[in-house]
Amino acid sequence: MTKKEIRKKYTEKRETLSQDEVLLLSERIFNNIFQFFTFSENQKVHCFLPISIKKEFDTQRFIDELLKRNIRVFVPKIVDEKLISVEINAKTNFIKNHWGIPEPQSNQDSGEKDFDFVITPLLYCDNQGNRVGYGKGFYDSLFEKINSNARKIGVNFFNPDEIVDDVWEGDIPLDYLVTPTAVLSFGDGKSKSTK
Template identity: 70%
Template sequence: MFIDYFLSRIIKIFVPKIVDTKLISVEIFSDTQFETNNWGISEPVSNEDSEVLDFDFVITPLLYCDFKGNRVGYGKGFYDQFFENISKNSKKIGVNYFNPDDMIDDIWENDITLDYLVTPTEVLSFSSKSE
């Protein structure tokens, strides 16, 4: 499990949680208590926002991503709002079961693209910056 791996190497981990109408990042530790929310997702009991804005990586689930890094999620814009407020140097990584096939044509002006997409078969880069 990723979380156990990172905790054993003293790597800080933050997980998303929706509080009211905002996605916050909650830092988790080996003794963090979790509960199941209304969507059946395990999340920390704490509602304390870490207020960290400078992440190395933000890994986000999604429904679909096209070849330009445009995402389709669940339509609430939580990740777009979150991405807008974090460091521009934070790498945004989508995780999905599917490779891009079709282009997304209903892009919202405030949509923020991914830097990378990880699928079971490949890792795609959408970043125009040299690494």
């Protein structure tokens, strides 16, 4: 399927989920992340903040847990049509942007590029790590700028069923996909279920 077809299909699938289902599936993803990955004090994690009206994985509990463990957390903010990374803490003030995404009030770009993990939003990811987002390219440009050994982790409520047909050479695949039922690794270009 093309990215356009996948975008339509998985946007519609997500829209059918109730808020209770989103919370339940988010809880399962949260548990899978902490069962599979080891997070250590002072590591640096870049994590998206969800668009709740689009029923994305609820990252708030995940971020709270990282902060509690003294892990440095960075979130994206769009400034002048570019994605910057803002470091946050428990006292950070947030405001919603025109897409309904909570963002820190600060426009202070951390300039950080040396992340241990990048928790990545998506609509879909196939079984080779090819990600389909909303088509703005913000995460492709982020992936180009950060250290190459940062683990790029996608989170999705749905397991891979379709192949993304129109992957182009500028697309950077994910390293892992976490769903409510599995953690998939794409280290050699093929998925391996770890659950």
